Amino acid sequence: MRRHELTDREWELLAPLIQRAATGRPRVEDRQIINGMVYKIRTGISWRDLPERYGPWKTVYTRFRRYALEGMFTRALQQVQAYADEVGDINWLVQIDSTVVRAHQHAATGRKGGSTGRTNRNDHALGRSRGGLTTKIHLACDGKGRPLAILLTPGQRHDSVYARPLLERIRVPRTGLGRPRCKPDQVIADKAYSSRGFRAYLRKRGIACTIPEKADQMQHRRSRGRRGGRPPAFDRQIYRRRNIVERCFNRLKGFRGIATRYDKTATSYEAAVNLASFLLWARSV
Known part of the structure; x- marks a missing residue:
């Protein structure tokens, strides 16, 4: 195994999800292609600059795009979460937060607004904030610092607006009977x-x-006297654990293709984040 490639354990978890055609010309080995995707996300290089040992770069990109549209990396993430939940390895003390990612100029060159050609910076989760064109990653992680749910928005959107949609994305399937948690x-x-x-x-x-x-909010509640109600409960000891979500962001941004957005479409970038999240889970269960 080379640097920035799948371990045997990671490939064992991912291989059953890859669909293979029954007929057609011989294809490049699936593990070799996935290793090319992981290498690209880890290093942040261009698709055209992939080392030749991963096969033709167009093949790697085409399959990555196909897997992204099919949601394969999302299913892989849910599968490894289901396995961790089965063995009781998920800590359900969930933390939520967001981080802003700067979009590279290569990510901002696609047409906005669909076929009409109208410029709309909110397309593909691209927005303009103080840092220029940015994307915001909203993240919910478990008590051990592993991603449970991910949501992409333009960089200028406020965190609280997407708190509910983020929590509603938490969906850990059961390996047997029962509804997802x-x-x-x-x-x-x-x-x-x-x-x-x-x-x-x-x-x-x-x-x-x-x-x-x-x-x-505290001042407004106190100014209303009894009508302001009681202050919300707050446990300082539990709140000290909030740094776990920050450490989760640090681990995700260890992937250079996540720390800076090079993908033009939100689908491709979200697939890259899901693949990186899958690797974080696979190396901890």
Whole structure:
């Protein structure tokens, strides 16, 4: 095994999900192609610059694009999560946060707005913020710092707007009978997620939360006296564990193709993030 390639354990988890045609001309070995994808995401190089040992670069790119559209890497991530849940390895003290990723100029050259040609920076999760064209990765991870759900948005979008859609993406299938697990035991988040609507949503689902209250919200509640209600519960000891989601981001951004976005479409970039997340899980279970 070379540097930046699949281990035998990772290939064992991923191989059953790859569909193979019964007829047709001989194809390049699947593991060789997947290794090319992992190498590309790890190093952030251009598809055209892939080493020849991975086969023709067009073949690697074509299969990556096909797998991205089919959602194969999403299924791989869910499969390894299901295995971890079966052996009781998932810590359901879930933390949520987001990080901004700078989009390379190669990611910003595609046509926006579809066939009409209208410029719309929100297409493909590209938006303009202080850093220029950026994408924001919203992440929910378990208590051991492994991704449970991922959501891409333009870089200027506020975190709290996508808190509910992010939590609703948590879906860990069962290996046997039963519905997928979608409900965390508790959610830890920073002040960006402190809103009455989000707290009410968590109460409705029966999910405990540890979210600090903003200063202006605290002042407004106190100014109303008794009508302001009680302050929300907040456990400082539990909140100290919020750095786990930051460490998860650091591990994801160890992949240079994730730390900087080179993909033109949100589908391809999300597939790359899912593949990197799968590798983080596969190396911990």
